[in-house]
Amino acid sequence: MSDMFNTPQATETLSIKEYAEKAYLDYSMYVILDRALPHVGDGLKPVQRRIVYAMSELGLKSSAKYKKSARTVGDVIGKFHPHGDSAAYEAMVLMAQDFSYRHPLVDGQGNWGSADDPKSFAAMRYTESKLTKYADVLLGELGQGTVDWQPNFDGSLDEPVVLPAQVPNLLLNGTTGIAVGMATDIPPHNLREVVNATIHLLDYPDATVDALCGHIQAPDFPTDAEITTSPEEVRDIYRTGRGSIKMRAxxxxxxxxxxxxxxxxxxxxxxxxxxxxxxxxxxxxxxxxxxxxxxxxxxxxxxxxxxxxxxxxxxxxxxxxxxxxxLERSYRVNLNVIGMNGRPGVRSLDQLLRDWVQFRRQTVRRRLEYRLEKVLKRLHILEGYLVAYLNIDEVIRIIREEDEPKAELMARFALSDIQADAILDLKLRNLAKLEEMKIRGEQSDLSDERDGLEKTLSSNALMTKLIRGELVDIAHEYGDDRRSHLVQVEEAKAFSELELTSADPMTVVVSEKGWIRAARGHDIDPETLNYKSGDAFKFAALGRSNQTTVVFDSTGRAYSIPTHQLPSARGQGEPLTGRISPPSGATFEGLMTGTEHQKFLLASDAGYGFVAKFSDLVAKNKAGKAVLSLPKGAQVMPPVAVPERQNLLVAAATTEGRLLIYPLADLPELAKGKGNKIIGIPTARAQSREELLVGLLVFGDDDILQVNSGRQHLKLRLSDLEHYRGERGRRGNRLPKGFQKVSGLVIAQ
Structure with a gap:
């Protein structure tokens, strides 16, 4: 006894690393193969397959009465799926919701949730269920030797490894699942389209994805919303097995x-x-x-x-x-399934359908072989019955008188063991029914069926024809029109903050010390506003609250601020430097508001400038954007608004009393730069600041140009302007005596 306890036991030593790796890999493979991913054959995950099979075992076919869902769930978790009842019931609910499944497998009675709240279903003790007619497509051939069987979790029962689906259910209902290190997202499709594509693949085994997409336009969800993904993107998804589908209401x-x-x-x-x-x-x-x-x-x-x-x-x-x-959603597509080789993988559309066709060929072959075996057994028995009929008196005598009737029958009439058992199993009342014509008629029918089965099994073309015909029948019985229609639309675009702002008239005011504010309305006199001590009005611009305000600084940079975000003019505003980041020492020299297509004339006092669109002046960050390049020693002129009129002219005046007028069209339209020469000022004089551009105006040929020189004003009408007209960049002509020191140009009221 002591020796038994002292005998060393065999042990296996593993490092923690090896043990952990093995345990995690085993768990991963279990989750991938036995929980999360569907099989290409029937398109079901294990829990779904077990629910459908358990319901069929309970006799809950589409023609049966409803039974409490709790009964089904109890059978599922007690016999096949040792997991929580809530998980099994939720999987069952999903298969019953016509807004979740394109072709529901469960016919539910009671509260099974709504499209508005799919999780609002009643508890399983309240609802009743049975299988739908469509479930026959998965179960119809189950008892015909079509699939392999495996023991359940405790070895007390057998369950099918996969259901003998007669259509590619994987694509028809789709599925989602998250495994370890991989996931699957397969959208539902239209039955008629999938069947047509499968038939095309049967006829043309080398068919490409493009050819199959001639039949399958796109996924077909159980909703009438529209698919907006382009056909080219859909084909890319089907080629790679990955992508996303976009839907909108x-x-x-x-x-x-x-x-x-x-x-x-x-x-x-x-x-x-x-x-x-x-x-x-x-x-x-x-x-x-x-x-x-x-x-x-x-x-x-x-x-x-x-x-x-x-x-x-x-x-x-x-x-x-x-x-x-x-109202618009994107749905991930990841065609990751367990293939015929038992391994998970992302497959293209043609690979998926080829795998299923291979599965279907195997299933149909096994079904035919199973039926052929049954036919051959029945023919063999019928041969024995025929012998019994022809020798019925002798057969009855042997059964009545012999101690070993079976052995005697086999010896006397050369019957097989099976034939002898069949004769002995006949009831006495059936002996009279053993009429030769009936036996020979059944023999003839079964012989014809045997010949047909053997012919089909030996011919690939006949097998293909049989599969095609069955697919056509199923499409005719269960098919319907596409629900999710394909449309070509522009990409959805959200309103910008400015577009959502009301277009109220605003007056934007900037003070000499760089404080900004906005007053509602265009009838504001900015000079009468209250300013801080030592500060005063500098310039203002009229615009709307849904427009952008652009500030121009002395270095030629432009900065943007949404007008509706500016502080109210009821107070004294806030410093611009709190909103933007100009270079050190820069001052603010211009203010603009307007639409994106409005134009402004930008210039330096050295006599160079260009026309810019307002949209080109809008900056995206606080540092602004460089717009006007300044010649050496030059300073920025206040921007001049360009009216939306025809035949516009430019008037430019220098500190030497020279005035030049020419068409605005002679100046270029640029996004940024130095620009072209507006009026001819010698470079040396401009750099030494002896002569500068002092007045700049854009006006129409029906406007009256007013030249200001201190308190003096000179009004020039169309006929007076001819003296000052010239080509762009010229020196211009001198103004009359007394107007040698121009202080500005304006349009006379």
Whole structure:
């Protein structure tokens, strides 16, 4: 006894690293193969397959009565799937929701959730269920030797390794799953399209993805929302097995309002309304006045968005909502499945369908071989019955009188063991029914069936024809029209902050010390505003609250500030340096507001300049952007607004009393730079600042040009201007005596 206890036991020594690696890899393979990823054959994950099989074992076919869902879940977790009941029930609920599955497998009675809240289903003790008719496509051939079987978790029962699906259910219903280190996201598709593509692959085994896409346009979700992904992108997804599909809600105009009648896949209408309402409360949707949810039984989705007026651009408003709410969603596509080789992998569309066709060929071959074996066994038995019929009196005598009737029958009539058992198993009343014509008729029918089966099994063409015919029948019975239509639309674009701001008239004011503020209205006299001690008015610009204000500094840089963000003119404003970051020592020399297409004439007092669009002056950061390059010693002139008129002229005056007038079109339109010569000032005189550009104006040929020189004013009409007209860049002609020191040019009122 003591020796037994002292015998050393065999042990295996493993390092923690090796043990941890092995344990994690084993767990990973379990999750990948037995939990998260679907099989290409039936398109189901293990829990889904076990639910469908358990329901069929309970007799819950589509023609049966409903049974409590708790009964089904109990069978699933007790016999096949040793996991939580809530996980099994949720998987079952998903297969019953017609807004989640393109072709539901479970027919539910009771509360199974709604498209608005898929998780609102009742507990399994309240709901009842059975299989749908479509489930027959997965189960119809199960008992015909078509698939392999495996022991359940405790070895007490057998369960199918995969169901003998008669269509590519993997693509029809799609699935999602997260494994270890990999995931799958397969969208649902239209049955008719998938069957047509499969038939095409049967006829042309080398068919490309492009050829198959001639039949499968795109995924087909269980919603009438629109797929906006381009056909080229869809084909790329099917080629690589990865990508994303974009969907947006379907809407229409109705009495000036927007009516949403279909939402993207798995999008909640109440959540969309919450998102829109939140934007309205944040004053980011000033064009919307009301929201209504008018959904009912006849219209499961009917959301109404009422604009504030009939002038609202509904297309632009919907584009903004598509970009900022769940009215447009992207769905990841990752065609990662367990293939016929038992390994997971991302596959292209043609690889998926080829794998399924291979699976279907194997399934049909096994079905035919199983049936052929049954036919041959029955023919063998019929041969024995025929012998019994022809010698019925002798057979009855042997059965009545012999001690070993089976052995005697086999010896007397050369019967096999099976034939003898079949004769002995006949009831007495059936002996009279053993009529020769009936036996020979059944023999003939079964012989014809045997010949047909053997012919099909030996011919690849006949096998293909059989599979094609069965696919056509299924498409005819279960197929329907596409629900998710493909549309070509522009990319959704959200409104900018400025576009959402009301267009109120504003007067922007900058003081000499660089303080800025904005007053509502255009009738403000900025000089009468209150300024800080030692400060005063410098310049102002008229614009609107939904426009941008651009400040021009002494170095030729432009800075942008949204007008609606400027402090009110009721106070004294705030320093510009708190909003922007100009170079040290720079001063502010210009102020502009306007639309993006409005133009301004920018110039230096050295006599160079160009015309710039307002959009080119808008900067994206606090440091601004360099716009006007200054010649040596030159300073910035205040920007001059260009009116939106025809036949505009430029008037330029220098400190020497010279005036030059020419068409504005002679100056270039640039985004930045030094520009061209506006008026001819000798370089040496400009650098020494002996002569400078002092007056600059853009006006029309019907305006009266006024030259200011101190308190004196000279008004020049069209006829007076001819003396000063010349080519751009010339010196210009001298003004009359008394106007040698020009202080500015304005348009006379």
């Amino acid at each position: 379907a809407w229409q105009r109705e009495d000036g309002a927007v009516v949403l009648n279909a939402l993207p896949y798995q999008v909640s209408g109440s959540k969309v309304l919450e998102q829109i309402a939140a934007q309205m409360q944040a004053k980011k949707l000033p064009m919307v006045s009301d929201l209504r949810d008018e959904s009912d039984h006849e219209n499961p989705t009917r959301l109404v968005i009422v604009p504030r007026s009939n002038r609202v651009d509904l297309d632009a408003m919907m584009s903004h909502l598509f970009a900022t709410t769940d």
